[in-house]
Amino acid sequence: ASNFFLLCGPCAIEGEDMALRIAEKVVAITNKLEIPYVFKGSFKKANRSRVDSFTGIGDEKALKILKKVSDTFGIPTVTDIHEISDAYLAAQYVDVLQIPAFLVRQTDLLVAAAETGKVVNLKKGQFMSPEAMKHAVQKIKDSGNEKAWITDRGTMFGYQDMIVDFRGIPTMRQYAPTILDVTHSLQQPNQSSGVTGGRPDMIETIARAGVVNNVDGLFIETHFDPANAKSDGANMLHLDLLEKLLTNLVTIRKTVNGLG
Amino acid sequence: ASNFFLLCGPCAIEGEDMALRIAEKVVAITNKLEIPYVFKGSFKKANRSRVDSFTGIGDEKALKILKKVSDTFGIPTVTDIHEISDAYLAAQYVDVLQIPAFLVRQTDLLVAAAETGKVVNLKKGQFMSPEAMKHAVQKIKDSGNEKAWITDRGTMFGYQDMIVDFRGIPTMRQYAPTILDVTHSLQQPNQSSGVTGGRPDMIETIARAGVVNNVDGLFIETHFDPANAKSDGANMLHLDLLEKLLTNLVTIRKTVNGLG
């Protein structure tokens, strides 16, 4: 019966200035729209298609920027982890540890994340059914941590496309608060170039469908210059488009909250 | 900027009483909610999984019932056709000729339907991309008929499941008014029993996602006793649930119409 919350920020932490600049803008928008906001940024990128893809500016350097964003604006932050040692490292700087979709079946990583006591945001594998996420959530709970979230980032559909199955939203909300990742859900992987493509023109379509179905949170990657971002430029939403999108979505959610 | 319209009725015309009973109820609801209403009923079922499945009560008998519904309530009607000769026959009784999803690549059938001058409702094949429907619409236009509609009834996802790709709604609306078939989209085909299954519990989820994305129409199969219906009982919405569903959807659409 409340508003959705928002995980939002750049794909990767490219530097302090860009992180603060994006956070400041999103904080202003979400304050105005009364959307609880968690700043998102990857401190390293570990699963790029090619070895020469951008992987980060340095782990601790990026994590300290996340902490600075948190301190500056008084907001929680989220970052994704890829190894057991990342869990303990990142937990010193952020509030939510996110498990990437490819890694959500790695039990040791989930247990390590859970044991930090932080919120653990489990991305549904592109190869997993919504129902299978029940087992991932259970691994967090069996490790003594009740704070699991699920994020849907789409499901493989053929080799070069992804699709969002909206039957998954009510299904996964039975297990944990469920977030819709509207930017990665629109990726088009396995392109012959080795660089993942996308359909950012469909962000509002997908986001509306989630919000109207009571999704608990939205995940949106954004940048003030997507074309020159160090990673995932094909999918990020231009920061200038964020306010109008969120304004529409909040209006829809308010209507939904009033339904019988 | 207006309300969605509704194609609604039983899967098959099982008799005059049941047709009038369903129509009367839906007319009352749609009048109240100001939803333009087209009564739907198949005059024969031609593509059942098994030869002993119900196929109809007789072609002209069923078509005359459709005409009686139309005359009684002053509403248009729609039925699906399977052969060229069906086009001319059905056009004498109904206002909209619907091309089943399996048959939407049969050029002769589309041309025959188009040449009647009736509205032609083209169901997207479960094996077709939204973009491919452009060619189906073009066949109607090339036959001198501008009144094509498209209906999405889901896309194959593995052997025993279907999924709705909501990117298809804005895509197909570029070609023609687009309807979301919320009951067939939730079918689960190729079940070992030879009887198609379904997920009717997800009807509102799928319908909301369509309405919030400006779909032009909704297609809903309904019955006052789905468990004992002659066909598709696993997917039809119970008639008692229709008013609350449509009330929510109209509220959502009004909000969407007011968005920036």
Add this chain to the structure above:
Amino acid sequence: ASNFFLLCGPCAIEGEDMALRIAEKVVAITNKLEIPYVFKGSFKKANRSRVDSFTGIGDEKALKILKKVSDTFGIPTVTDIHEISDAYLAAQYVDVLQIPAFLVRQTDLLVAAAETGKVVNLKKGQFMSPEAMKHAVQKIKDSGNEKAWITDRGTMFGYQDMIVDFRGIPTMRQYAPTILDVTHSLQQPNQSSGVTGGRPDMIETIARAGVVNNVDGLFIETHFDPANAKSDGANMLHLDLLEKLLTNLVTIRKTVNGLG
């Protein structure tokens, strides 16, 4: 324990000369390799993507050419039918009536084909599981005709690709003699051009995998000039490549026949 049989010929009957020319060449090859041969040609094309695609040279004209091929070379022939009236018409000229994949759920068409007493070759729908073909075969048998064949022509995989599931070969051979359509299985549908693409470079890969798994028959569309064929040029095998392909496949089958 015997050789596979072959359904082979051009996609469409474009004229008498081309039909006889192709048949003569294939007869020579299959006689040499002791492959039972059924000449294949469509007398009309009914499900093209676009209304301006080639649809045929005239129904009876094309059927008479099929009969002439049969008489000239003493071989059976197969053609595909799209409407109930086609069944009775085509049965006067050919030995095997083929049901297109899109139409294999149309009960009336299957019953009409079965009632001619001809062999009925049922193409598995691109949207059907191998197991679901059991019901299609049963419809032929329930109509008093025991002579059903099944042909696999691939299964939808995303919007723009097809895949062959080789688990389907032993599964469908439980229901009826099973044929692998190696040219259509390699189609890539829903291309933005409105013309289906293909991967003819993979024909031998797919054919070998079928033959080594005891498929009963192969279906291969061939032409002496695929690039200028009236339909399906992207998928047909060049006639010059047929002998080497079949020679390899017969060698493989002989080995398989000797396995424990």
Add this chain to the structure above:
Amino acid sequence: ASNFFLLCGPCAIEGEDMALRIAEKVVAITNKLEIPYVFKGSFKKANRSRVDSFTGIGDEKALKILKKVSDTFGIPTVTDIHEISDAYLAAQYVDVLQIPAFLVRQTDLLVAAAETGKVVNLKKGQFMSPEAMKHAVQKIKDSGNEKAWITDRGTMFGYQDMIVDFRGIPTMRQYAPTILDVTHSLQQPNQSSGVTGGRPDMIETIARAGVVNNVDGLFIETHFDPANAKSDGANMLHLDLLEKLLTNLVTIRKTVNGLG
């Protein structure tokens, strides 16, 4: 033009006795059939569906058993790694480091494996196209190691099924020696029980289709008592069935080697 090689053994190293017992049996068969043999066993299982699934007997204990198998029979061994630290650890005991399918996009892990100088066997992600494996192989080569292998273990097909795309064999053989994992390819994931199912009855079907298409290697998990194995019992081949299977496959390969 030579025989295929074989990666074969139990899913997990459950103890020394079972490992030696399985190796002894497979060595006898592969010596007789002149198949180059690599003993396979996981030293830990890191991606089970449930936290209470079996994960191993202890890392070094299991790795020492792999070394003992190697020393006892004079054969190479392969095991899968899940973290960067695993690469250096396992490289002290085995000859081939295998990257699990879920982890094949983790650049750091691939680089760590490559830097050991061992052969790196890259499992194709269930969510990846054959073409995308080119980039994974390139990461190994860019790390100064030319000894990459690719293993296909099937591709997601809907939520609860996998399929093998045989077009991938010739495609991936352009990048590196390509192995077909015939037991994992027949898994059926995301079952409601939380335990992956399978179709072991189709092992020979899939294996034949690979061997007839010149696959470089086969990967087969086997056990003398699959029903009581600690993991993946639904998919392993009973050890008693291995000799007949391999005998057939070698016969097929010899025929293929003689083709034009």
